[in-house]
Amino acid sequence: MSVGLSPPIVVLPVKGIRLSSVCANIYAKKRTDLTLIELSEGSHVSAVFTRNLFCAAPVQVAKLHLQEYKPRYCLINAGNANAGTGEQGIKNTRSTCLALAGLTTCLTGEVLPFSTGVIGEILPVDKINLALPELIKNLSSNSWLDAAKAIMTTDTIPKAVSKEIVFGDTVVTITGIVKGSGMIRPDMATMLAFIATDVNINKDLLDKILLSAVNKSFNRITVDGDTSTNDSCVLISTSKAKNKCINDEATTEYKLIESEVVNIFCELAQAIIRDGEGATKFLTIEVKSGKNEKECLAVAYKIAESPLVKTAFTASDPNWGRILAAIGNSGIQDLDINNVQVYLDELCIVENGQRAPNYAEAEGKRVMLQDEILLTVNLGDRGECNEKIWTTDLSHEYIRINAEYRT
Amino acid sequence: MSVGLSPPIVVLPVKGIRLSSVCANIYAKKRTDLTLIELSEGSHVSAVFTRNLFCAAPVQVAKLHLQEYKPRYCLINAGNANAGTGEQGIKNTRSTCLALAGLTTCLTGEVLPFSTGVIGEILPVDKINLALPELIKNLSSNSWLDAAKAIMTTDTIPKAVSKEIVFGDTVVTITGIVKGSGMIRPDMATMLAFIATDVNINKDLLDKILLSAVNKSFNRITVDGDTSTNDSCVLISTSKAKNKCINDEATTEYKLIESEVVNIFCELAQAIIRDGEGATKFLTIEVKSGKNEKECLAVAYKIAESPLVKTAFTASDPNWGRILAAIGNSGIQDLDINNVQVYLDELCIVENGQRAPNYAEAEGKRVMLQDEILLTVNLGDRGECNEKIWTTDLSHEYIRINAEYRT
Numbered sequence: 001m002s003v004g005l006s007p008p009i010v011v012l013p014v015k016g017i018r019l020s021s022v023c024a025n026i027y028a029k030k031r032t033d034l035t036l037i038e039l040s041e042g043s044h045v046s047a048v049f050t051r052n053l054f055c056a057a058p059v060q061v062a063k064l065h066l067q068e069y070k071p072r073y074c075l076i077n078a079g080n081a082n083a084g085t086g087e088q089g090i091k092n093t094r095s096t097c098l099a100l101a102g103l104t105t106c107l108t109g110e111v112l113p114f115s116t117g118v119i120g121e122i123l124p125v126d127k128i129n130l131a132l133p134e135l136i137k138n139l140s141s142n143s144w145l146d147a148a149k150a151i152m153t154t155d156t157i158p159k160a161v162s163k164e165i166v167f168g169d170t171v172v173t174i175t176g177i178v179k180g181s182g183m184i185r186p187d188m189a190t191m192l193a194f195i196a197t198d199v200n201i202n203k204d205l206l207d208k209i210l211l212s213a214v215n216k217s218f219n220r221i222t223v224d225g226d227t228s229t230n231d232s233c234v235l236i237s238t239s240k241a242k243n244k245c246i247n248d249e250a251t252t253e254y255k256l257i258e259s260e261v262v263n264i265f266c267e268l269a270q271a272i273i274r275d276g277e278g279a280t281k282f283l284t285i286e287v288k289s290g291k292n293e294k295e296c297l298a299v300a301y302k303i304a305e306s307p308l309v310k311t312a313f314t315a316s317d318p319n320w321g322r323i324l325a326a327i328g329n330s331g332i333q334d335l336d337i338n339n340v341q342v343y344l345d346e347l348c349i350v351e352n353g354q355r356a357p358n359y360a361e362a363e364g365k366r367v368m369l370q371d372e373i374l375l376t377v378n379l380g381d382r383g384e385c386n387e388k389i390w391t392t393d394l395s396h397e398y399i400r401i402n403a404e405y406r407t
Numbered sequence: 408m409s410v411g412l413s414p415p416i417v418v419l420p421v422k423g424i425r426l427s428s429v430c431a432n433i434y435a436k437k438r439t440d441l442t443l444i445e446l447s448e449g450s451h452v453s454a455v456f457t458r459n460l461f462c463a464a465p466v467q468v469a470k471l472h473l474q475e476y477k478p479r480y481c482l483i484n485a486g487n488a489n490a491g492t493g494e495q496g497i498k499n500t501r502s503t504c505l506a507l508a509g510l511t512t513c514l515t516g517e518v519l520p521f522s523t524g525v526i527g528e529i530l531p532v533d534k535i536n537l538a539l540p541e542l543i544k545n546l547s548s549n550s551w552l553d554a555a556k557a558i559m560t561t562d563t564i565p566k567a568v569s570k571e572i573v574f575g576d577t578v579v580t581i582t583g584i585v586k587g588s589g590m591i592r593p594d595m596a597t598m599l600a601f602i603a604t605d606v607n608i609n610k611d612l613l614d615k616i617l618l619s620a621v622n623k624s625f626n627r628i629t630v631d632g633d634t635s636t637n638d639s640c641v642l643i644s645t646s647k648a649k650n651k652c653i654n655d656e657a658t659t660e661y662k663l664i665e666s667e668v669v670n671i672f673c674e675l676a677q678a679i680i681r682d683g684e685g686a687t688k689f690l691t692i693e694v695k696s697g698k699n700e701k702e703c704l705a706v707a708y709k710i711a712e713s714p715l716v717k718t719a720f721t722a723s724d725p726n727w728g729r730i731l732a733a734i735g736n737s738g739i740q741d742l743d744i745n746n747v748q749v750y751l752d753e754l755c756i757v758e759n760g761q762r763a764p765n766y767a768e769a770e771g772k773r774v775m776l777q778d779e780i781l782l783t784v785n786l787g788d789r790g791e792c793n794e795k796i797w798t799t800d801l802s803h804e805y806i807r808i809n810a811e812y813r814t
Contacts, residue, residue: 054735054744054760084731086745086761119728120762182715224714226729227736307631307714307801308589308809315810321526322633324491328461329634337461338493353461354493355527394714396806402715403722403802 003282003371003392005274008148008160013141014173015198016040016238020138021150024131026124027079027117032150034128036100036135037074037194043238044203045071045112046210050231057082057089057123058113059230061097069109074194074234075100077128078151078179079117083229092123099129103136116179116192116230117153148177151192154401155181159271161264167253172199172241174260178268182223182277182402193218193268196236199257201246208249209258210235217265220389223276224398225305235261273390278398281313282372286388290379295332296387299377302330310394313373318364320349327377339380344373410689410778410799412681415555415567420548421580422605423447423645427545428557431538433531434486434524439557441535443507443542444481444601450645451610452478452519453617457638464489464496464530465520466637468504476516481601481641482507484535485558485586486524490636499530506536510543523586523599523637524560555584558599561808562588566678568671574660579606579648581667585675589630589684589809600625600675603643606664608653615656616665617642624672627796630683631805632712642668680797685805688720689779693795697786702739703794706784709737717801720780725771727756734784746787751780 018038027033039045047066049059065071075096082089097111115123148158162175176195201209214233239245246253274282285304290296303309306326312319323342327335342350344367349359367373425445434440446452454473456466472478482503489496504518522530555565569582583602608616621640646652653660681689692711697703710716713733719726730749734742749757751774756766774780 052732052735053739053742054731081728084728084757084761086759089761119726119732226713226715226732229728229732229735306633307805308633311806311809314806317810319526321488321491321636324461325459325526325633325636328459328636332460335460350491352493354491354496394806395810396803398714399718399721399801399803399806402718403724 002157002275003279005157005271007157008145008162010162011144011148011160012162012164012173012175013144014175014196014238015240016043017196017236018139018141019143019147020135020140021143021146022131022135022138024077024127026077026127032146033078034131034135035076035147035150036139037147038139039072039236040238040240041072043070043236044206045234045236046207047232047234048210048214050228052227052229052231054084054229056115056230057085057093058115059232060090061093062112062114062232065109065112069107071112072106072110073100073104074112074114076114076151076192078153080115080121080123081117081119081230082115082123084120085122089123092125095125096128100132103132112234114192114230114232116151119229144175144177151177151179153179153181154277155179155275157275159268159275161267161271163260163264165256165260167243167256170241170243172197172243174264176264176268178272180272181275192230193233194236195234195261195264195268196238197261198238198240199246200239200241200243201237201257205246205249205254206235206237209261212258213262213265216262217269221269221273222301222304222389222391223273270390273392276392277401278395279392280395281393283313283391283393284374284388285391286374286376286386288376288378288386289382290385290387291383292385293387296385297389298332299327299330299379300387300389302326303375303377304389304391307394313368313393314395316365316368318344318349318361318368320355323375324350324353336380341378343376344368409564409682410686412564412678414564415552415569417569418551418555418567419569419571419580419582420551421582421603421645422647423450424603424643425546425548426550426554427542427547428550428553429538429542429545431484431534433484433534439553440485441538441542442483442554442557443546444554445546446479446643447645447647448479450477450643451608451613452641452643453614454639454641455617455621457635459634459636459638461491461636463522463637464492464500465522466639467497468500469519469521469639472516472519476514478519479513479517480507480511481519481521483521483558483599485560487522487528487530488524488526488637489522489530491527492529496530499532502532503535507539510539519641521599521637521639523558526636551582551584558584558586560586560588561684562586562682564682566675566682568674568678570667570671572663572667574650577648577650579604579650581671583671583675585679587679588682599637600640601643602641602668602671603645604668605645605647606653607646607648607650608644608664612653612656612661613642613644616668619665620669620672623669624676628676628680629708629711629796629798630680677797680799683799684808685802686799687802688800690720690798690800691781691795692798693781693783693793695783695785695793696789697792697794698790699792700794703792704796705739706734706737706786707794707796709733710782710784711796711798714801720775720800721802723772723775725751725756725768725775727762730782731757731760743787748785750783751775
């Protein structure tokens with residue numbers, strides 16, 4: 001199941017990036033499961049990682065490598081998270097980086113490793129290393145879609161977004177792929193996301209764009225409130241486009257590229273939700289007129305992660321009582337419930353903390369039957385902060401997937 | 408479905424308490440749904456209520472009445488929560504208290520109102536008031552079990568616990584009933600719980616016992632992390648027993664009665680979990696060697712409310728990776744994951760933050776197949792705090808109940 005999501009049709013190559021994917025027999029089913037992304041020399045890489053304390057071995061190694069080196073390769077396997085594997089996990093990850101370095105001209109530290117899949121299993125290093133020569137041989141600038149497929153786990157659809165932007169007489173490209181479907185409550189990053197652009201921009205500004213974009217996209221989604229051990233989000237600029245290097249955030253060029261990267265991040269983040277485990281609805285939750293980001297997000301996530309609200313959406317039941325209970329449970333001590341309004345799309349269902357006088361349940365039902373619903377909560381005149389997050393409902397299919405996965 | 412729970416067999420009357428239940432046609436199905444508990448004159452009443460900001464009209468009225476009066480009646484309806492009903496809800500609740508006062512010799516303020524059921528529907532005051540004469544006529548000291556049935560909503564089994572305690576040459580009785588199955592993450596109180604004793608004790612000490620008992624029982628359970636708008640827990644002492652009034656918490660008598668009340672509260676709270684919506688497992692989660700209560704509970708609740716951990720339990724899958732991910736996600740910034748141990752019953756599955764060397768998955772599966780499982784997390788030598796909570800798994804039946812309820 002997925003909501004309003006089709007496989008990507010056009011995925012544009014990015015100058016300076018080549019990719020390949022092979023079947024290394026890591027994933028439970030036979031399919032491509034090992035991916036290599038090659039970055040041309042001089043590429044800048046910004047990345048953020050999970051804040052889960054149990055962060056996986058590849059996350060630990062990738063963070064160290066990023067501190068000291070400019071990456072030339074991202075090596076990604078699906079089917080095994082290499083998390084909860086202790087010192088052996090670190091050794092195994094390092095050994096794959098070392099093997100790749102031996103087969104190319106790069107240093108071990110110039111490889112960023114990524115893993116996604118089952119937690120607690122030992123990484124099959126031999127399978128990975130055995131597949132490296134073919135992986136290197138197949139590198140091509142046109143393999144983005146293949147890579148989007150090869151990094152999937154419980155995803156049902158490969159996710160990629162691509163765009164060309166005209167910069168005066170130069171055209172720059174941004175292309176991104178992402179995977180993720182369950183264990184989705186990213187915290188400073190998402191599952192695995194790789195976004196590359198050929199735009200010529202300095203590293204500090206690339207870092208700035210990454211943080212801004214992550215905060216508006218992958219840090220605004222939740223499927224089940226569970227933060228993964230392997231979340232990683234990587235933004236690459238190869239600087240191969242002919243634009244004059246962007247060095248100043250006050251320029252039109254910076255603003256344009258930032259805005260386009262944010263849009264692509266949002267589209268990728270929303271794709272994760274649209275393909276969320278068992279999703280039958282794509283829900284946007286917007287909280288308005290809060291004092292600050294913190295309280296708006298507290299309300300939004302409390303609603304988004306309430307099993308009772310989620311199951312009401314599954315049933316297309318306009319159960320505003322459950323929504324009010326979630327709002328009241330979000331920990332804002334001085335909220336005056338008599339000022340709260342709730343809308344389904346444009347339909348006001350709660351006014352002054354109770355059922356809106358003109359609200360007819362049949363109208364609520366009509367909106368709830370849609371696949372895509374905007375739930376807006378207005379907290380009253382507390383402040384001017386508005387925040388938006390995206391989530392799914394909670395269906396039988398979620399239970400089936402997660403009670404069957406790994407067994 | 409319920410786990411290890413049978414209908415109560417012996418429910419002892421408490422001197423000074425009479426009860427009755429009738430069918431007032433409030434609940435969706437035809438069954439008893441209106442209950443009256445009469446307290447003899449001079450009874451002490453301690454109570455705690457939900458901290459959800461959207462607290463229901465009866466909660467607001469009961470709190471006010473308690474501040475000024477010594478209650479003589481608890482009036483409880485099932486099938487309608489009278490929550491999210493604004494000023495009209497308050498008026499409706501008051502009107503039922505007024506009607507009851509008119510038919511008895513008590514003041515309106517001496518009635519404590521309670522409601523449980525669907526949020527956002529107008530309370531059917533006429534149906535309630537019409538049923539009051541019969542309700543009063545039927546009052547009997549032997550109707551505890553009938554009351555336990557009449558306050559149920561999605562509960563599948565009535566819940567009551569009863570005990571006699573010998574105090575030298577006096578026997579005192581404690582009897583309690585409780586309802587609740589979903590929207591269970593009590594915060595300073597639970598769904599509806601009424602516990603009465605005839606022990607002679609002063610009001611301050613009764614308050615103290617209530618807080619202590621709630622904190623060890625109803626504030627240690629979660630089904631779905633959703634805190635209800637109507638949670639209320641009432642502890643009554645009628646002082647009809649012949650024991651010398653307990654006025655000092657340093658006495659053996661105080662310690663004995665406190666300990667017995669705590670036990671009864673725990674048994675009632677656990678009954679809610681055993682009858683939790685869709686429960687197929689009864690899970691005890693104990694977190695040991697934490698610095699303080701706060702961090703132990705943060706870890707315990709993060710595990711208990713993780714949909715991925717809950718569905719793994721449904722599948723009897725010893726998926727320790729999901730448990731580690733939940734621990735790592737509980738917000739304790741200085742936790743050293745390399746010191747963490749996890750046990751299923753006596754079986755060590757995680758040692759030093761990774762799979763225990765001697766752990767065999769078949770052994771884990773054997774424990775996971777049980778109906779009742781103790782999950783112990785040792786945080787390492789952080790401190791001496793241990794905390795225990797109780798929860799359920801997350802099954803298809805939970806989704807079915809909550810996607811069908813109200814529709």
